[in-house]
Amino acid sequence: MMTSANYELTISRLLNAPRSAVWQAWSDPKQLAKWWCPRPWTTEVRGFDLRPGGVFYTLMRGPDGDTSDNPGVFLEILPQERIVFTSSLLEGWRPATPWLAMTAIVTMEDEAKSTRYTARVLHKDEEDQRKHEEMGFHEGWGICIEQLGELALELALDTQVLRR
């Protein structure tokens, strides 16, 4: 593993869907719940207020009853371009005591007729960066981003059908 000044893990995928559809799948909590964690885990969106200081709270449930509780807050929103959120703060920016402190900077860019989707995840130290990587960061986030791409493509096709 490479370390960096930001104790950063990065993942990037080219998604076969237009940016507007990727945005739709991210910005609507009903859609987000469909791709946010690797199936067969499911996501309950407990809070979703897409503005700086607004709550972003997901609870994930595994097939064997395991759960992952992830309260957090949105920090910056640029529609169809960038979403920043962190587990280090809660709704209204109150300091949190997260089980894993991280900030994610998600970007969406046009690339050919597809969308380049990149998530940079920043940690407070090398230990947390390593812990997150060993938990399966690349595989886990990779599966979710692929699920996002599939859903975004469906949404884009639905829109095309409706427009015909």
Added chain:
Amino acid sequence: MMTSANYELTISRLLNAPRSAVWQAWSDPKQLAKWWCPRPWTTEVRGFDLRPGGVFYTLMRGPDGDTSDNPGVFLEILPQERIVFTSSLLEGWRPATPWLAMTAIVTMEDEAKSTRYTARVLHKDEEDQRKHEEMGFHEGWGICIEQLGELALELALDTQVLRR
């Protein structure tokens, strides 16, 4: 001490200066250094980038060589209205390991011909809230805000003199 859902400490003062001058004393790091900590302590502004995700880093020095090191980041900026910053994140929103996790929400409002200046400071739990209060939150922040008011009044009078 009252506790609240936000583990919040609040301080408010009516400053005898226009909001534009209070903003000038806050938004210019050269001016901020003059009032940021109770004299005879001094402030070195090590980083000041007034935008969401921009560094806000002060180092304070006491007359006996004591120091207080306070890296952090700005979260929201509404000119002449609101400044939000936290010690829970660093420049670029990277998670931090602060000695005291807090988020401050500073607001400035017109009140008669003066400025109502309010700082709400949020903590992660009651223990941190109490620790901050016992460190002398109300006295310390109170002195600084009064220093801010005096400087803002000077800046406002200087501007008036220049305009004559």
